[in-house]
Every structure is written in C-alpha cells, then in structure tokens.
Amino acid sequence: MKCCGLLNAEKEPVPLKSVEVELEVRAHVATVVSTLNYENKEDKPLEAVFVFPLPGDAAVCHFSAKIGQTEIVAEVKEKQKAHEEYDDALSSGQQAFLLEESDQSPDIFSLSVGSLRPGESASIRLEYVTELAVQADEGLRFCLPAVINPRYQPQGSEDVCIQVTSVPASLVPYSLSFSARVSSPRPVSKVESNCPLDALQYLNTEQTQATVKLVGGHKFDRDVELLIYYKDAHQPTAVVEAGQASAKPGSLMGDPVVMLSLYPEFPQAVMSSVASCGEFVFLLDRSGSMDGARIKSARETLLLLLKSLPMGCYFNIYSFGSNHEHIFSESVEYSQKTMEEALKKIEEMGADLGGTEILEPLKHIYSQPCIPSQPRQLFVFTDGEVGNTKEVINLVRKNSGSHRCFSFGIGEGASSALINGLAKEGGGHAQFITDTDRMQPKVMQSLRFSLQPAVMDISVKWDLPKGVSVTALSPPITALFQGQRSLVYAQLTGQSSEAAEGCVTVKYSLAGHPSQNQLHFSLKPAEDTGLPVHRLAARTLIGSLEMEERGSGGDKEEGVKKKVVELSVQSGVSSAFTAFIAVNKGDGEVLQGPLVVRNVPTPRMMACCMPMPQYRNSISRLIPMRDYCYQSDVSESCLPKQPPRDPLLQLVSLQKASGCWVLDPALAAALGKTSEEVEKPKPASVNQEVWATILALIWLHGFKMDAQEEWELLAMKAVSWLHAQNAPCVTECVEAGNALLGFNVQKDALGL
Template sequence: MSCCGLLTAQKEPVPLKSVEVELEVRDHVATVVSTLTYENKEDKPIEAVFVFPLPGDAAVCHFSATIGQTQIVAEVKEKQEAREDYDDALSSGQQAFLLEESEQSPDIFSLSVGSLPPGESASIRLEYVTELAVQADDGLRFCLPAVLNPRYQPQGSEGASVQVTSVPASLVPYSLSFSARVSSPRPVSKVESNCSLDPLQYLNTEQTQATVKLASGHKFDRDVEVLIYYKDAHQPTAVVEAGQASAKPGSLMGDPVVMLSLYPEFPKAVMSSVASCGEFVLLLDRSGSMDCHTSDSDEQETRISSARDTLLLLLKSLPMGCYFNIYSFGSNYEHIFPKSVEYSEKTMEEALKKVEKMDANLGGTEILEPLKHIYSQPCIPSQPRQLFVFTDGEVMNTKEVINLVKKNSGSHRCFSFGIGEGASSALINGLAKEGGGHAQFITGTDRMQSKVMQSLRFALQPAVEDVSVTWDLPKGVSATVLSPPITALFQGQRSLVYAQLTGQSSEAAEGGVTVKYSLAGHPSQSQLHFALRPAEDTGLTVHRLAARLLIRSLEMEESDDEGEQDRGVKQKVVELSVQSGVSSAFTAFIAVNKGDGGAIQGPLVRRDVPTAMCSGIIQCCYMSADIQAFADCGGPNLDLECQDDFGLLQDEEVLHCYEGDLETNGMAYSDEDFSAEEVRVALPKQSRRDPLLQLVSLQKASGCWVLDPDLAAALGKTSEEVENAKPSAVNQEVWATILALIWLHGFKKDAQEEWELLAMKAASWLRAQKAACAAECVEAGNAVLGCEVQKDALGL
C-alpha cells in the first residue's frame, strides 16, 4: 500500500493549473468567488477530482463551468440524483461537473470535472457567502482554507470517509492568486494577514472602501487569514434584503429577510469583575499530529508543548473555590481526576505534574468518547460548567461531535481552540456556537496562551441571563425569527439574528428591536431602529445566509434510534437547498454540457488533484506484516515527518520519524528492520523555558509567590539581591508577590492579556493580607528590579 494516494512524484499530470480567489467584504459579510482553471494536456480524456476545504459556515450558492465560449450553470439536486446524472453523462461521453459537500463535515467539498477531452481547458467558478467572526481585538476574521490535512475516521463510525489526496505545500503544482475588496459604512482602519500582502489601496477619501492583494509567491503552507479592522466596529446594524421576484410569496426566498447585528454594551464596572466559581473542564488533543511545529520560525515549539504551557497559565489563573479537571484524548482518553475536584494548592500541583508529562502519543483523534464521559458526570451545584476544547480539528465525524455538544448545551458553555493549519473550521466554530461559547484559531506565529486567556476572561465574566428579543413593527408586518434563541452574550462579541418579514408597509416605515437581558442581577436592554425599505445591491446574500442557518439546524436535528436521519427532515433540507440554491449534506451541484458536439472518445482516466497539507504531515498506511511507510511518498529525496493520527498504525507498529532523519526514495521498511522502541522518536523538550512561564510556574494557587532562589532566578537576580532589598517589617510572601507583580508590569507589559488574571488573583491575595507598607515595598521593588511601576497599576 502506498502513502497518500496519487502524487505528482508518480509522474502523472495534474490538470488543475491555477486557483484565483476574489473576496468582497461588505461590513461583516463576505462573498467569495473562486475560479479554478483546468487543462488536459494528455492524449486521452480525463476525470479530475479535487477534494478541498471551505469555511464550515459558508453557504455555497453558485457553481458554473466555462468551456470555450460555452457556460454551463449548475443546478442543485438531491445528492443521489445528481450523482446518477453525472454518471449517466460520463457513460454517454458528455462532459459533466459535480460539486458535493462531505456528509460528515460541512467544510470539505469534492469537485469532479468529468470527460475533459485531450487538449481542452475548462474554467470552474465557485461562489459562496459567509459571516465574518469578530476577534477579541475587534478585527473581523476571514480565512481562506488552503490546507486540508487528512481527516481521522473514528473506528466503528458509519459512512465512507472522503479520500483526501494531500502533498506537502512545496509540491502543490498549481498557483494561487488572491485579492480582496472591502467596503463598509464605517472607515476601514487597517487590513492584516498571516501572509504577505501588497499595500492597502483606498478607493475614496472617506476610506470606507479599499482593496488589497496577496503578494506573489504564496507557498500554500498555511491558510490565508485576513483581519479587517473598522472604526467604531461595534455599532449594531440591520440590513433588510428584498425577496427573489421569481420565488413564491410567503417562502423564505420570496419574502424580505432582515439580518440584525447586535452588540450589547456591558457596564465596565461589572465586566471588570471576575467570577469566583465554576467547574472548568479542559479537554486536550494528544493525537500524533499535535507533534507538529507551531510555525516555521520556531523549530522547537510544537502544538503539544504550546498546549502544555497554556494549561500552566490556565491552572494558575483559576479562582480559588472553583472546581476543575483535565481530560486528554487520542485513540482513547485519560483524565487526571475521576471527577472534578476543588481547586487548591494540592490539586493544582498534582495536575501540573501530569500536564508536564503529556505528549502527543495517544494515536488517533477520538473526541466523541471523552465528550460523552464529561457529559455523563453530574454538574456541581452553583458551579457553572465551562468546557475548554483544544484540538487541531482533523476528524471526519464533525457533525456527530457538534450534535452531542448541542444536546448538552443547557448544562455548560463550550470554548474551542483550533490549533495549526488545516484545523476544521466546521468543528471549531460548531463547538463554540452550539455550546454558547467562543471559538479561537491559533495559526502561524499566534501565541496560544494569549487567545486562550481571552476566552478564560469570557468564561469568568458574569453570566448573561434571561435574554429576550422583542420586535416593534408597523401594523400588518410580522417577523418570523429564523435564528435559534440567543443564550450567550459576551463583551465585544456579535450576535446575528435573521428573521423573515411578511406583510406590506410603506417605503418610509421603520422597525425596531429591543434586546433585554439580566447581567449580574441587573436588568438591562439594547435597542436598534432600522428602515424596512430593502437595501440596494445586496443580491441574495442575506437570504442565502439565512437558508444556510436553517439547513444547518435541520441537519443537526436529532436522529432516530437506529441512527438514520429522519426522512422528513432530509426532505425539508433538500427542498430548502434546491429552493435557495445553497448546498447541503443531502444535495449537490450538477452541470452537464449538452452541446451539439459528438461524444468524447476513449477510456476515461481519473486524475486526483492533490491538496496542500501542513508542512510535514504525511498520512502513512499500515500493513499487518510490514510497515511500508515510505514507498512513493512524494518523490525522491523528500524529507518526511510521519504522524500516527489516523488510526492506521497500531500500538506496537508506530513509525515516527522526523525531518532530515530519512530520505524517501521509494524505500520500504518492515517491522524486522526496527523495534517499536527504536522507531519511536520523541520531539525534544524546549531547552529553556520562557521567563514569563518560569515566573508563572512558581505562583501558588492562592495567588502569592514564595521568596526562594527559584523566584530570584526567574526575576534575573541573585537570592542575596532580592533578600537584602526587602523592607524589614514586611512578610516574605508579601515581598515576593509584590516583586513578581512589578516584574510582570515592568518587563512583560506586551503580554499582559496572558498574565492579567493571575495578577488580579495575586493583588486580591495582597489586599487580604492588609500589609501596611505596600507603598514602601513597591518603591523597594522598583529599585531592585530597575522598574518604575506605580502602586496603583498593581491593583493595590
């Protein structure tokens, strides 16, 4: 068995020549048009199959093909019917094009270009719309997935997995160009990216319109992430979109639809406080792919080592009096405590010792079973459950996982973190959305610690309760809300509400929405007024996003006892998908060229188009007698990093190699060549810990530090320097804690969001000591550390 399926090194031509992507952002909604250019340079007709990622919440709404001067626009049909039409067209020698979504995960699509004759070209146009999520720094995040790592198929799961043909980014044979146009009622302040961009070009003096392009030479080794920043980004807005003239009145596509973007403003006094209770359950992915480097610029830090450091920060930042537990998973799962325990110095230290030993050595990615076990544990009274999930998101059973979170959404909030390139946006966003939490993506040089601590702040915020949305509309006009009820509201996080409007109103009529909620026991409300006259030039973007929302909620509806999707629900999804022209798990886009030309002659040859994978990840196949891990793995002299993340290599047959160790020139290795221990190679631990983490690791659960040589070393001083500078009347722990806080404020101000919560805990501990000489201590601490930090800045 060979690795990775069909690769360019096997000398078989790849017919996909280029991918051109045009992004148009209007406020917080994006329309994306991808043009894929194919050319058959062989002497026989081919079928080209390309499996690729899209954002998990995207609504694919247009698919067409152009051959010569002929354009064929695809139509949406029930999936089996579309496949049969495609097969019939190929068997009769006609050209056909099929675009379908994976049934297991909505962020994987398969594009089949059938019967492309010798010497002929085809241009495929694919269009989708998507909402843009708001980041903690107010940026709107758009991600163009360029990386599709092989997805793990859990043992015993139903349905055939999508066969992903992947190669390292350096071997991708086709080019990518990317351009973006941004427009908003508010000025565009800046556009940033994890990839090199050409300078931002403004199109008007108000700076409300701008264009930007991806610089040439993109290596395909990462997803293209674009962050867009507006001035006054958090103003609530409403867009009313007219229905489709050809659609039936009373239907979703025939009536106007309104999209509300709501940003309740919470009082600063309330938001600055943090809860002192909660059950914090941390779920960490320890599958093989977590051994990947976090970025090319850091050869030592891996996803798993970064996760260990993040868990250290999390555990140090938890409030006294809460409860916690840590689960980790791969092909099976483990937990540190049989059930959640109260947070104390003893339990924290016990957990940290086990965290330090965690490696990416648990095999596959079986996330469903540990989630089931967590949900089977009874909730602790007066301790709201907060679930933090860390994963690189390479699983096939995405919908099953999200459905489980949705069923248990009433008992907890779920915060999710997608680690590395190729993490499934459908999984990461779906966990947070259905779990009423917040999603974060950690890619490139992003620090996992800062993003996770942002989410911990959300989790520790006072809970928003009793959320209600009421409509104030003119007589004769009514709103049917299409969105699920709002259950979670966070500071700086947008909530979108879609509603179908029925009835007639005058052109000058206005509508209003009032959002009421209770925050920390205080009732509050937010209001928005909007014109009912439909906006111009919106196309059907809002309708398609609303249709996508309904389709997803229907797909997630509970299955029957046999696990089969309810036929009535499936029929509703198909009807809505066909009516709106938006893809679903049960439909596909099909286009057939029924031109006057004669049937295409000759046997049809399949060509799989490879997708870029994250640097170094290769899916290796397993044979019972031999481990033939390197045969045909991407051509001569390709250095590989093999990862057992796909359930294909069993416990005693793991082959774990690292870049530069072995060259693959068609060689095959058997289990007689190496013992299991000889081929198991652990990544080196970081030789020197980050000074910030070194200091944090010394903090006690209560929030204080102890005056000892380890603290002096972390502060960059000798024990004598630290001890001699201590004011005589001061307690040693008070002195040590003030020194640590001064060092954090003086030397790590740029990383404040990482240590802010544990510093607040330290300041709270200091205030409880009622030390009378805090000012003298701060002055002495500044002198010994060479800082100028004010006492007020420390929270004293």
C-alpha cells in the same frame, strides 16, 4: 496503503492549472468567488477530483463551468438524483460536474470534473458567502484554507476514506491569485495577513472602501488568513436586503431579510466582579498530529489557565487520542496540592495517544454529575482533524443545558465546522490559533468569558410598523458575552411606508439583574447586493433543520429532510442532502477509451499516508468517497522550532494557587537577581510572601505589559491575596521594588 506524493512514478501533470480568488467583504459578510482552471494534457479522457475545505457555515450559492465557449450553470438537486445524473452523463459521453458536501463534515467539499477530452480546458466558477468571526483583538478573520489535513475516522466507523494526494508545497502544480475588496459603514483602519500583501489602496476619502491583493507569485502552500480592522467595529448594525424580484412574495427569497449584528454592553459593576466558582474541565488533544510546537504550546497554556483559576472552584484535565485519560477520577477542588499534582502530570504530556477519538471522552465528561452551584465550563483544545464532526456536535448540543463549551482550533487545517459547532451548540466561544499565533492570549480571553456571569432568559422582541410581520430564521440566542457579536436573521413580510423604522430589543438577565439593549434600524432595503444576506439566512435555517433531522426519527426525519431539500433548491444554497450538478449536453459523442481518474493534490503541512479508495457504480473509475483516514507520523522537523522557556512562564510557574509568590532562589532567578539582592531591600516589618508578591507584580507590569492579557487574571488573584493580608508598608514595598528592578510602576497601576 498508498503513500502520499505525486500521483505516479512518471509524475504525470495534474490537470488543475490555477486558482483565482476574488473576495468581497461588506461589513462582516464575505462573498468569495473562486475560479479553478483545468487542462487535460493527457492523451486519454480524464476525470479530475479536487477535494477542498470551506468554512463550515459557508453558503455555497453558485457553481458553473465553462468549456471552450460553452458555459453551463449548475443546479441544486437532491443528492442521490445528482449522483445518478452525473453517472448517466459520463456513461453517455457527456461532460458533467458534481459539487457536494461531505456526509460527515460540512466544511469539506469534493468537486468531480467529468470526462475532459484530451487537450481540453475547463474553467469552474464557485461562489460562497460566509460570516466573518471577530477575533480577540477585534479584527474580522477570513481564512482561505490551502490544507486538508487527513481527517481521523473513529475505530469501527463504516465510512470509506477519501484519497487526497498531498504533495510538498514546492511541488504544488497550480498557482493562486487572490484579491479582496472591503467596504464598511465605518472606516477600514488596516488589513493584515500571514502572506505578503501589496499595499492597501483606499477607493474613497472616507476610507470606507479599500482593495488589497496578495503579492504575485504566491505558492498556495499554506492557509491565506486576512485580518480586517474597522474603526469602532463594535457598534450594533442592521442590514435589510430586498428580496429576489423573480421569487414569490412570502417566500424566504421573495421577502426582504434583515441581518442584525448585536454587541451587548454589560453594566461595569457586574463585569468588575469575576466569578469565584465554577467547574473547569480542560480536554486536550494528544493525537500524533499535535506533536512538536502544538503540544508544547498547549502545555504552557494549561499552566497559565491553572494559575488563573479562582480559589474555591473545581477542575479536571482530560486528554485524548485513540483512547482517553484523566488526571483525577472526578473534578476536584482547586488548591495548592491539586494544582501541583495537575501541573506535574501536564509536564509529562506528549502527543503520544494515536488517533483523534474525541467522542468517547466527551461522553465520559457528560456522564459525570454536575457539582451544585459550580457551573460547568468545558475547554476543548484540538487540531480538529476528525471525520465524525456531525456526531460530536450533536452530542454537545444534547448536553448544552449543563455547561458552556469553549473551543480552540490549533494549527492550519483545523475543521472550522467542528470548532465553531462545539462553541455554537455549547453556548461558548470559538478561537482559531494558527501555528504562528501565540495560543495564550486567545485562551485567556475565553477564560475571562467563562468567568463572566452566564446570561439567562435571553429573548428578542421586535417592534415593527403596522402591516409588517417578522419570522425569525436564526435559532434562539443561547449565549451572550461582553463585547462579542451575536447575529440574528429574520424575514420581513408585508408592506410599510418608505420612511418606516423598526426596533429590536434584546432582553436578558445578568447576575440576577434584568438588562436590555436596543437597536433602531431603517426598513429601507439596501441596493442590490447579490443576495448574500438571504443566502446566509437560508444556510442558518438549513443548519438548524439539519440538526433537527439528526435528533428525530422515522416520518419526522423524512419531513425535515424534505424541507431542507426544498429550501436548498429554492435558495440555491448547498446542504447535506443536495449537490450541485452541471451537465454539458454537447454533441453527445461517445468518448473513446477508458476514463482515467486524477486526484488533484492539495498542499500539505505534514507527511501522511492514505488508504486506497473504493470503486463506485457501474463505470470502473476511482471515485473518492467522502472522509479521511489519518496515520500519525508527523516529524518534528516540519514544525517551527520553539525558543527556550519564556521568562514570563518561568515566573508564573512559581505562583501559588492562592495567588502569592514565595521569596526563594527560584523567584530571584526568574527576576534576574541573586537571592541576596532580592532579600536585602525588603522593609523589615513586611513578611516575605508579601514582598515576593509585590516584586512579581512590579516585574509583570514593568517587563510584560505587551502580554498583559495573558497574566491579567493571575495578577488580579495576587492583588486579592495582598488585600486580604492587610499588609503594612505597601507604598514602601512598591518604592523599594521599583528601585531594585529598575522600574517606576505606580501603586495604583498595580491595583494596590
């Protein structure tokens, strides 16, 4: 084992000098151009290896290198061929650059910069496009990851581990400059970030275009997260993008491509009735990297979730690390007794189960028979540091007919490929929670989604002018949620008049009622935009084909693989079976002396140890293979300190499974009163539980309106319980409760 830190005792300078990132956001598509500047300050020829994360569904579409005045543009080639070209170039003294996706996880790339001569500089330009996810508060989230947390390889895995040198953020030897330009059909209301930004500059009076950049001197010591807010972001939209003039008509790149953003609106009558059934399975990561604030926040979130579950449902809680545990041998009916038993176990949960073996607990969950008329809803909480991402997602896809999967990526460095893949293949919803976020609002939003009726029989119908035909490029829509975006890509073939209009209708069945939403759009393509929609459509299709390849065998597998390689080469978008290769033929002068490898450090959030890499091929140089090992020795001092228990959680913890509260000293303390103060004003004809429950509701509305999304469901349960009691003197209770707690909360605001 070789511990992390700067590469050697002499602290030799690392060749990556600076990173420049330009972000262009059009509506909800981001085009990201990164320029990496290298310099070899050593007296020997050098190979630099830079390993970095990208969004799991990003379409990497351009890669070029500039050495001195010579620029070479990389081509996409079949992976094995690209590797051979790279090795041949280096052994014959030419410079070469290789960019490829990890075999195990599509959100990790490694860039090998081959044989920089002493004193020489190289500038590498990398471009990718990605869709921006919509957050709970309707902001669009862009994340530029700084961190590659070591990925845990399951025991018995044959994959070789990659050597990533992590250094404390203060010693990261390169700087980052970052600027963003945002344009949208609707005004840009604000842009927020976890890093200091210069003021937002509007470029026009309609405020539909704006620029923003990071304050200068930013040390790339954490993920850069941008949240972009538009006015009326929830309107459905269509973008038609013209094909590439040089590409063949009838091909994906030659034809126009349309991207539809659909926001289904469900009837209010259906949405107001929350489901009172379901099997809720919670799967919690308890690996060493969840230590400190993360595991504490997860425990508090599970408390809120359990209190918010409807009576009559079933539930179970699994946790995993190197092995897995469950609270009940099978899902049990939700009651006061089972809820208390679960909460007791949750209190004892620590980040003490070792590695991140998520595959086995998932297999165990799927092996349990489903409970009739209790739809299974799976909630997965993990910091996502696993190496076998593709295998895990494949398992969820195979079982997608039996459940919906809601996933939560906790902390910086959580694999976007894993978190998004779980939700996408499981017909659920994904959320990312950085260490500064409160987990609870996002999780409760997903619980509300899981309580929405499942949308069945989803179909997309196109109505286009004569002479225009459509080919769907996206997989069929499997999940729709109120107010959540669904993206659909399609290729349009044929000709129509300039003024032509198309229409798309999404039909579905919701709680047994047939429903539909329609979107009319102009077929006139937008002006040249650099083909981001075509590239995202190609990436979507490649992703579907890669999934198909994993589920097939023999000749079919080879056929699918061939199709992926063809599509990847044609669209210039990377895939699991291709790589970008650039060779500078130059003067072919053979390099003198051995080639030295420098692994460029990435900033770290935590201490870690890495295994030594293995040698590859004929040249004796260390080339990292793709994937990561993990040893859990995170010290709690690295993580932010949490305040003592929140008064909201204190009150919530006292609620009964039925929804009511009991009048006792613990409730009085949570309300900030003595037992006597709480008991004295109770109207004589009212029982103690009704009085206690009304007081708790008044306190929530009076003190905690800013956190309403966290307690809304458990308050609805309390109101239902009160209605069922047919209690007298409710108005009198509300007035007395307001007087006691010093509020003026109206009876109808409480739902009474």
